[in-house]
Amino acid sequence: MSDNSNRDGSLGRFRRAVLTGGGGFVGSYVAEQLLAAGVEVFCVDNFSTGHPSYVERLLDKPGFTLLEADVTEEFEVPGKVDLVLHLASPASIPEFARLPIETMLAGSAGTYRTLQLAHRHGARYVLASTSEIYGDPQQHPQSEEYWGNVNPIGARSVYDEAKRYAEAMTVAYGRKHGVSVGIARIFNSYGPLMRPDGRVISGFVAQAVEGLPLLIHGDGTQTRSPCFVEDTARGILAIAASGYQLPVNIGNTEEISVLDLARTIREIAESSSPIRHVGADEDDPRQRCPDIGRAKRELGWEPRVPLAEGLRRTVEAKRLERQSAETPVPTRRQSPxxxxxxxxxxxxxxxxxxxxxxxxxxxxxxxxxxxxxxxxxxxxxxxxxxxxxxxxxxxxxxxxxxxxxxxxxxxxxxxxxxxxxxxxxxxxxxxxxxxxxxxxxxxxxxxxxxxxxxxxxxxxxxxxxxxxxxxxxxxxxxxxxxxxxxxxxxxxxxxxxxxxxxxxxxxxxxxxxxxxxxxxxxxxxxxxxxxxxxxxxxxxxDLPTAEVIKSAANSFMATKLSFINAISEFCEASGADIKVVTEALAYDARIGGKFFTSGLGFGGGCVPKDIRALLVRAGELGVAHALAFLAEVDAVNMRCRDRVVELLRKQCGGSFAGRRIAVLGAAFKPGTDDIRDSPALHVANVLHGEGGQVAVYDPRAMENARRAFPALGYEATLLEAVRGADVVALLTDWEEFALADPQRLAAAVGQCNIVDARHLLDADAWQRAGWTYLAPGRPGLQQRAMAVST
Ligand SMILES: NC(=O)c1ccc[n+]([C@@H]2O[C@H](COP(=O)([O-])OP(=O)(O)OC[C@H]3O[C@@H](n4cnc5c(N)ncnc54)[C@H](O)[C@@H]3O)[C@@H](O)[C@H]2O)c1
The missing domain is CATH 3.40.50.720 (NAD(P)-binding Rossmann-like Domain)
Incomplete structure (x- = not known):
């Protein structure tokens, strides 16, 4: 295997490096290799996702200094520096979900500050970027020329976009100030010491060694190309040593599906853990495999450790770690x-x-x-x-x-x-x-x-x-x-x-x-x-105050919603449009747009019962009059359901009997499978009770709904639910419904009638596609619909 990376001669030109994120997994290996090559390491880490166990083996080594500091803020580096490596960033899905703003700042402010540091010292700079900048790739394998396919506002965006920004900033800064910059696009890395922080291999290894189920997100056909961490660190340093200025993929080309990865790890660990599938991660890339032509050509770098060997070493290290943790068991381990x-x-x-x-x-x-x-x-x-x-x-x-x-x-x-x-x-x-x-x-x-x-x-x-x-x-x-x-x-x-x-x-x-x-x-x-x-x-x-805070918070939110729903009723009577009224009010900073949408009202296992309980308690304490308005808040909310039923009745020509009605939504709100006091199911039951043929579809809550209301009809997909329908009732504002194509649905239904009880859809687009679109609090749309039909 030809490999001339990290030759003494090349890294040897550095005397002292600043390494951010050195208290993390990859950083600790980079530090180890720098020290081995005789380069002093000044490590900066705030231990937001790192861990003392990563740096334990480095602390006593000559030339290693650790500064606990945040790289997005000002920090002092005494003495001269000729290499800056910026690795600091949360790097696993749970970590960047926990630290979204910090992740964006590590990529933006952190990159800017460390570039300034390199500039001040005339040092070489290397940014740790990621294969995630390719998003869910449409090119396979991914070469550095590929620009990626990233959802800019999805669950992973804080990480993906922070790294894309960091790359853009690195290149711009390098060009403007003449700093020698390099970018390592790192693919999934793994190896001994890696803590189970939500990343796939460390999770599987820990689960297999502990005898716990190996949890696969989604069906497991998505692929990864894991690179052994020593190879990754060597790749990052090869970029540093080379002076090369363009991004370079650092990864292994041994592509494997996540399911096969789980099976392989289970086999290596000789574990009988079952493999379980759990919900897929949002925007999880289907494929990951680097084209490493550039790394080979420009750096003479390629991975040395085959996957099977790397996994064996990782499992072995986990076993040893577990054995030493078992003797004697410290019940109160200090966590970072x-x-x-x-x-x-x-x-x-x-x-x-x-x-x-x-x-x-x-x-x-x-x-x-x-x-x-x-x-x-x-x-x-x-x-x-x-x-x-x-x-x-x-x-x-x-x-x-x-x-x-x-x-x-x-x-x-x-x-x-x-x-x-x-x-x-x-x-x-x-x-x-x-x-x-x-x-x-x-x-x-x-x-x-x-x-x-x-x-x-x-x-x-x-x-x-x-x-x-x-x-x-x-x-x-x-x-x-x-x-x-x-x-x-x-x-x-x-x-x-x-x-x-x-x-x-x-x-x-x-x-x-x-x-x-x-x-x-x-x-x-x-x-x-x-x-x-x-x-x-x-x-x-004190105790009573804490109890009241919670009841007051829920009552306020309920009041805010019922207020706008009461105005919605008023709009219906007066010819105004609640959607426009709400939008205008929400711009007022004193009112704000959160928890402020009219439509079908609130439900769920908390807010409705909490306001009722508060009202009862107020009565017990002799101050029922003070909170009497909560009864009206409740009544306005329940009337929302009746008003939607009436809109649906209008579309069914006055009676539900024998009409086929597609009910979109069963959960009380999107993002959950909770159906407790669900307005959607309340409406569905009224329709069913009055002889309507109801076909319910919900992306998550079907099982719970079916169990609680077995008499209702259910369909497995949105398209099946609307097939042949006389009217579509959109009752829970799931994103899937917002994305539905009105033309495609028009071809499936019996009649193009829709009641958008959540004001989720673009009324104009649906009307253009031939739908009679109605929504509570928008009488203008109703008049328009009647004008068209007469
Ligand atoms: N491990 C991988 O598979 C992989 C893949 C692609 C890219 N990367 C990149 O490599 C770098 C290191 O990843 P890792 O796997 O070692 O993750 P890690 O979480 O183990 O290490 C990151 C370190 O950065 C530190 N940190 C985060 N924000 C900081 C801040 N504001 N100031 C100071 N320190 C801060 C954390 O405490 C942690 O020690 C990251 O930039 C990551 O994006 C890693």
Whole structure:
């Protein structure tokens, strides 16, 4: 194999390098090779995604200096430098989902600052770019001439576009200031030491060695071309040494499907772990394979370590790491994320949308988490890495922390009692008679869990509850727990929104800490230290205040929505157009456009029942008059459903009997499979009840809907649902519906009638395609439709 990269002569011209991201996986290998070649390394890393274990082997080496600093801000480099390597950036999907703005800044501000540094020192500069700049490629294999196919606003865009920007900035800066710049387009790298941070090989290796299911995103036919990390580092340094100015692919050409990769790793690890498929990642590239002609030609570089050998070395290293971790087991391993605060053993009681997300989020922050539920089937499924509901990014996070060992699921209160802090995340639904919140599940937790609490601990409620509940539960707990009043109760309401629960948990708008004393506040601050350090505001309150904050937040959002829906009713009577009214109001900074769309109103397992519970509680406290308007908020909301039914009736010629109606949407909102109090299913049931032949389609919630409403008709695709329909009812605003082609659908339906209950579609485009388009609060469209039909 011809390979003249990293010859002593070439790297030997450097004396001292600044290496950003040296506290990360690839950076640590780059540092190791530089030191071996006699180049001093000044490593700059803020350890946002890196880990002390990467630099441990370097700290004692002569010539290695570590500065903990953020490269997007000013940092000092004493002495002369002749090489700058910019690797600092979050680099895995969960990391850049957790740190979206930081990722963009590492590529933009970080690149700019490090280029300035190189300029000041007259140093050679190398940017670590990525094969992700090719996006989901339409050229295969990918050569450096290919410009890529990137979704600029998708889930991966913060990383892909930051790197594309970084490349553009590097080239522009090099041209303008005469800095010698190089760009390494790195393809998936793997190797020993790599932590399971959401990347495919480190995940599979950890899962196989731990005997956990190997979780494949999507069907596994997508391909990758993994490059052994020592080869990657050698490639980056070959670019540095060469003085070459154009981007160079650094990757292996051994292309393999993700499914075969999982099978190979399982075989090498001699593991009997099952292979499981979970939801596909958004914009996941179908193919990845570099054309490395340029690297061979210009640098004399090509990978040396074949995939099978690299995987063997990686699995072996993981096994050794596991053995040393097992003797003796430190239950409180220090994690990078928990650096700022103390790591805790936490239990999370209740494994629903809130509980599982909170449990996985706490593991992500570095804590050891025991999640408990009384539903044995649910626990088994979660322990196998299967999240029994859809929440974007959650199965990934759960899988990662099952693999990291920081998250486990149990049905035993006794086991959960080993924790110091217990988060209660059970449901607080509406009572069946409508008389406020049903707190039976909370009370049951106190009764069943309390007797196991035999030492000082903190119980933290996260569920939404009527004010006064926390104090009542504290009294109950003091009575049933052997530790008595050494069990404190705090309330830390959760504000996450389904469909974006992971991001909301790791990056909430604010944290509300309702605490009885300073100790409880300190513990909660320790739990959330990484979030607080990242600048998330903290509101500290007493228990009743914390309880009221949550109810008030939901009531305000409900009021805002019902306000605009009430105006929508008024528009219908007055001939105005609610869509235009809403747009104009949303531009007013005092009003804002968030949670401010009219249509079918709100639903779900929280907001409707929370406002009703608040109203009931206000009555109990003798201030029903103060919140009486909430009854009207509720009534306006429920009327939205009736108004949509009436629009549909109009399109069906006055009666639903025998009419075929395509119902698009079953989830209460997009991004979730939750159908609790779903406005879409409410409408579907009315149509069905009045003799309509309903065909429901939803991208995610079909199973739940079918289970709850077996009498409704269901179709597996959007096209099947609309086939032969007399009218299409668009009831949940999924992106799939927004992207539907009106002409294509027109060819499938019986009659081109649509009610867009969510104001999702472009009315003009649909009308041009021949549809009679109606939407609530837009009487002008109705008149236009009638004019056309007469
Ligand atoms: N590993 C791969 O497969 C791969 C593939 C393509 C590109 N890359 C690129 O290589 C580089 C290193 O990737 P990695 O796999 O070692 O990831 P990593 O997450 O292990 O390392 C990145 C390091 O950058 C640090 N960092 C992030 N933002 C920072 C900031 N603002 N200031 C200072 N330090 C910061 C992190 O703490 C971490 O130590 C990244 O630029 C990545 O985009 C890696």
């Amino acid at each position: 994320q928990a650096r700022g605060g103390q790591m805790h053993v936490i239990s999370v009681v209740g494994c629903g949308y809130l509980g599982v997300t909170h449990a996985a989020g706490m593991a992500e922050l570095g804590h050891e988490v025991i999640a408990i539920d009384i539903d044995a089937e649910k626990i088994k499924s979660l322990a196998d890495g299967r999240v029994p509901f859809f929440e974007p990014g959650l199965d990934e996070l759960v899988g990662r922390h099952l693999a990291s060992g920081r998250l486990r699921f149990t049905g035993s209160y006794e086991e959960a009692a080993a924790a110091d802090i217990h988060f209660i995340c059970v449901g607080t639904p509406q009572r069946s008679d409508g008389s406020g919140a049903d707190l039976r599940h909370l009370d049951a937790v106190v009764e069943q869990f309390g007797p196991h609490l035999d030492r000082e601990c903190l119980v933290v409620g996260k569920s939404t509850v009527p004010v006064g509940t926390a104090a009542r539960l504290a009294t109950m707990l003091h009575a049933v727990a052997p530790a008595g009043d050494r069990v404190s109760v705090a309330w830390n309401p959760e504000f996450l929104s389904e469909g974006r629960a992971v991001a909301d948990t790791l990056r909430p708008d604010r944290l509300v800490l309702g605490t009885p004393d300073a100790r409880a506040e300190r513990l909660l601050r320790e739990v959330y230290a990484p979030i607080i350090d990242a600048g998330v505001p903290v509101v500290v309150a």
